[in-house]
Amino acid sequence: MLRFLLYSLLSCCFVISLLTSVSSNAQPSADKGKQASSTPLRIAVAANFTPVLKVLLEDFRKQTGIKTQIISGASGAIFLQIKHGAPYDIFLSADSRRPKQLEQAGFTLKNSRKTYAIGQLALYSATKNSLEPLSLEQLPLNLLKSPPARLAIANPDIAPYGKAAKEALNHMGLWQAYQNRLIKGINIGQTFAQVRSKAVSSGIVANSQLVINNLSGVLIPTSYHQAIEQQLIIIRASKQQVAAKKLSDYLLSAKSQATIVSYGYAAMTLTNNSELMIDHEF
Incomplete structure (x- = not known):
């Protein structure tokens, strides 16, 4: 409870800082038209998608001439900031739950909620030979025979990639065996950092990382x-x-979707009634 209160307080302080900055930079009423056209599009984006977004925005700016500003962070923190009035224009979340909640609470433009990416998981180790043999068919047996001392995943209770990791371990019949070996990161970024730094021998991370x-x-x-549906809202x-x-x-164009898939996300298509379909590779 204390952590939540501190988290909310920090988010509120961040929002107040943003609002103060916007207010202090406001132009006189005669310059409002010019001010609006020169203000960058404020994009709040989940940290896991930020590197891909930066690549896509280069082409987007060339095509449209629209200036942009990226605000990157954890989806949960951005969610709280939006609820407290942060002056963002569009939010690219790492999940679908928070965009849905913002939509239900009236914070979004009608019909703006869209799935822009489908996250994928991968088992990764920075320790040589710790995951041998690296084949999907032998993965469950290998993990049961030679389980790593610790396995890093994002927290299943708060992180979409962690929730999916728990489901994947359950699917392979490994969840119970790993209960006492798990190191749970706050988000998938922290989980990846733990494994890459070799603080934890192995982990389930985002394939895009x-x-x-x-x-x-x-x-x-x-x-x-x-499906790890990463959704956006205006x-x-x-x-x-x-x-x-x-x-x-x-972001939903065929060209952008091809780029997103090339960076480790799953391919997706939409049916005639706009239901999400995932192109499974296995």
Whole structure:
């Protein structure tokens, strides 16, 4: 409870700082039109997608001329900031739960909630030979025969990638065996850092983290867990809804989706009635 209160207090302080900054930089009423056109599109994005977004925004700016500003962080922290009035225009979350909650609470532009990426999991170790043999078929047996002393995953109770990791371990019949070996990170970023630094021998991380850093691991099929739907929403209070809609459309375009998949996310398609379908690779 104390951690939650401190977390909320820090989020509120961050929002107040942002609002103060925006207010102090406001122009006189005669310059409002010019001010609106020069203000960058404020994009709040989950840390796991930030590197990919930076690549995509280079082409987006060339195509549209729209200036952008990235605010990267944990989806939970950004969620709280939006609820307290943070002046963001669009939010790219690492899950679907928080965008849905913001939509239900009236913080979003109607019909703006979209799935822009599907996360994938991978088993990774920075310790040589600790995951041999690296084959999906032998993975459950290998983990049972030679389990690592500790296995890092994101916290299943608060992190979407952690929830999926728990489901994948259950699917392989390994969850009970690993109960006392788990090191739970606050988010998938912390989990990846723990394994890459060799503080923990092995971990279930985001596949995109491995692709971006030119690392290898064992890709865990999306069929082993519920889809990690990363959704976006446009903030209803935004003054740049048109620009935000252009970014949303751009991220969902075939070209952008191909880029997103190339960075380790799963491919997705939409049926005629807009239901999400995942192209399973296994």
